[in-house]
Structures are given as structure tokens and as C-alpha cells.
Amino acid sequence: MARVMIECPSTGEPIFTGMTFDWPSFENVKIGQKQVRCSSCGEDHKWKRPDAYLDLSSHTKCIIFGRGCEFSEDLIG
Numbered sequence: 026m027a028r029v030m031i032e033c034p035s036t037g038e039p040i041f042t043g044m045t046f047d048w049p050s051f052e053n054v055k056i057g058q059k060q061v062r063c064s065s066c067g068e069d070h071k072w073k074r075p076d077a078y079l080d081l082s083s084h085t086k087c088i089i090f091g092r093g094c095e096f097s098e099d100l101i102g
């Protein structure tokens with residue numbers, strides 16, 4: 026299972042949304058608008074699935090763009 030993360034709009038820091046999915050579930054799941062208390066800035070942020078990505082490991086992060094998966098060197102580290 027991988028943690029579902031979003032990016033804090035204020036600080037740009039990754040935030041754990043409290044949800045975990047494995048890949049097949051996350052690809053197919055229908056997530057409505059969610060709200061999470063930000064661990065970075067302390068505000069509540071609303072998010073939807075297109076905002077979210079799975080934190081697969083500390084070295085590889087995968088952003089979900091609707092259907093597919095795009096790996097970016099910028100996200101590594």
C-alpha cells in the first residue's frame with residue numbers, strides 16, 4: 026500500500042492525506058472532494074484525485090494525471 030499525498034498550496038510540501046491505496050485501487054477508485062488538515066501549514070486543504078499522487082517510496086514518486094503515471098526527476102529526493 027502506498028500513501029496518498031497532496032502538495033500543500035501554501036508551502037509546496039507533501040502532505041499525507043490519511044488515505045492509502047495500492048495501485049489497482051487508486052487507478053479505479055472514485056474519490057470525491059476530500060479535506061485534510063495540513064501537517065505543513067496547519068490549514069485545512071480541499072483536494073480531489075487529480076491533485077493527489079502516491080508516495081511509492083522515498084526515491085520514486087508518481088503523480089497521477091487522470092489516467093496515467095508520469096515519473097519526474099524533479100520529484101526525486
Ligand SMILES: [Zn+2]
Pocket residue numbers: 033034035036063064065066067068070
Ligand atoms: Zn498546507
